Amino acid sequence: MRKKRITLLGSILCFIFHFSFSQGRRCAVESKTTDLLRNEQLQSLIEQNRLKTNRQTRTATEIITIPVVVHVIHSDRSGIIGGENNGNISDEQILSQIRVLNNDFRRIPNTLGFNDNPVGTDMEINFELARKTPDGLPTNGIIRVYNPKASYDVFDDIDLLSQLSYWDSERYLNIWVTTLTDNYIGYAEFPTGDFNGLDFDETNPRTDGVIIEHTVFGNRTGTASFGSYTYGRTLTHEVGHWFGLIHTWGDSFCGTDYCEDTPQVSGPNNTNACVARPSRCDGVSRIPMIENYLDYTPDSCMNTFTQSQKERIRAIIEISQRRNRLVKAAQLNFQPVTETTLSIINNPGTNSTLQIRVDLPDFQDFTVNLFSLSGVLITSKEYIDFPGALITAGELTQKKGIYIVQLQTDTNVLTKKIILF
Numbered sequence: 001m002r003k004k005r006i007t008l009l010g011s012i013l014c015f016i017f018h019f020s021f022s023q024g025r026r027c028a029v030e031s032k033t034t035d036l037l038r039n040e041q042l043q044s045l046i047e048q049n050r051l052k053t054n055r056q057t058r059t060a061t062e063i064i065t066i067p068v069v070v071h072v073i074h075s076d077r078s079g080i081i082g083g084e085n086n087g088n089i090s091d092e093q094i095l096s097q098i099r100v101l102n103n104d105f106r107r108i109p110n111t112l113g114f115n116d117n118p119v120g121t122d123m124e125i126n127f128e129l130a131r132k133t134p135d136g137l138p139t140n141g142i143i144r145v146y147n148p149k150a151s152y153d154v155f156d157d158i159d160l161l162s163q164l165s166y167w168d169s170e171r172y173l174n175i176w177v178t179t180l181t182d183n184y185i186g187y188a189e190f191p192t193g194d195f196n197g198l199d200f201d202e203t204n205p206r207t208d209g210v211i212i213e214h215t216v217f218g219n220r221t222g223t224a225s226f227g228s229y230t231y232g233r234t235l236t237h238e239v240g241h242w243f244g245l246i247h248t249w250g251d252s253f254c255g256t257d258y259c260e261d262t263p264q265v266s267g268p269n270n271t272n273a274c275v276a277r278p279s280r281c282d283g284v285s286r287i288p289m290i291e292n293y294l295d296y297t298p299d300s301c302m303n304t305f306t307q308s309q310k311e312r313i314r315a316i317i318e319i320s321q322r323r324n325r326l327v328k329a330a331q332l333n334f335q336p337v338t339e340t341t342l343s344i345i346n347n348p349g350t351n352s353t354l355q356i357r358v359d360l361p362d363f364q365d366f367t368v369n370l371f372s373l374s375g376v377l378i379t380s381k382e383y384i385d386f387p388g389a390l391i392t393a394g395e396l397t398q399k400k401g402i403y404i405v406q407l408q409t410d411t412n413v414l415t416k417k418i419i420l421f
């Protein structure tokens, strides 16, 4: 979570004192969920998976695309989009923000998201405004909802925001953009719920996402034109949390973020300056990585995610059921269906053109079997917790012939004949 710092400018005897402070409850919700993320069993599970995904280079380098829906919750009755102080912010402002998010997560050269830090990395995660609604209709990924309430509390109004607009959090990253009270500028929900069988208190999936104050949502444009937080980094920071990253100082004096390449520091850079002041922990003085997106640095100083933060996110995507499902669903990009179906595309076909498609009403375990006509099992492909599958025949066999494809779920067995030439 990030909160706007209140800056007092005073000039006494020709000196200008640039003085800032913040109020105490900035990360109250986070400290509850960081307790969860600090659970010892969970940490060791993340660590095991971090090592595993590192070895499996394919998973570790695969570029992930996350579909995003932006819910603009505003109190402007006029229906006018954009303009000064209008919480019903323009498409242009939203697009500028999505560009920053991608520049930062992809470390794009010639943008503010680039760094040449030896531990800095391309997170290989893209964000894309959704192109289909949950019902399969075309969309630009931006939903505008008028509600007379002028501002929202990040603690008390989360459910209300979700009631006003929400898309399935197993298929989209929900971003609510609105006017926040009490100087808060951003809030994110950590991954919660099921982690590979380790079951933690499930938070409401309908509030899973990120909430951002509209005056910091975007890159120097529209209502996010002036101030320290108008380069779009609040969203980058919060999406880092949404993937399970912890603040660089570990939310306590000389705490840990479980990432060995972010220096241990005593606390956040909670100033309006991009100056890294040495920080002392256990008698060792270190230069803080104030350019890390998980610090509290002003937007213009930030440009770094590290290799270790990337590995942590990759591990969490493997083991957090919610994040894992979202990534799998995004890869398939199928619409949810009401009935289990098995369909064959380009039949008859070759083992590179013929495809077998499985559509399921929800995430399930299932098996796709390939049998010879005489009933001999040739190949079997097992799927754990997938929303469907698209398989090229060559993944099941290289040989020409006539086969039976069988889909087996807990409640259904469906078969189709295929001809490979």
Ligand SMILES: [Zn+2]
Pocket (backbone or CB within 6 Å): 001, 002, 237, 241, 247
């Ligand atoms: Zn934070």
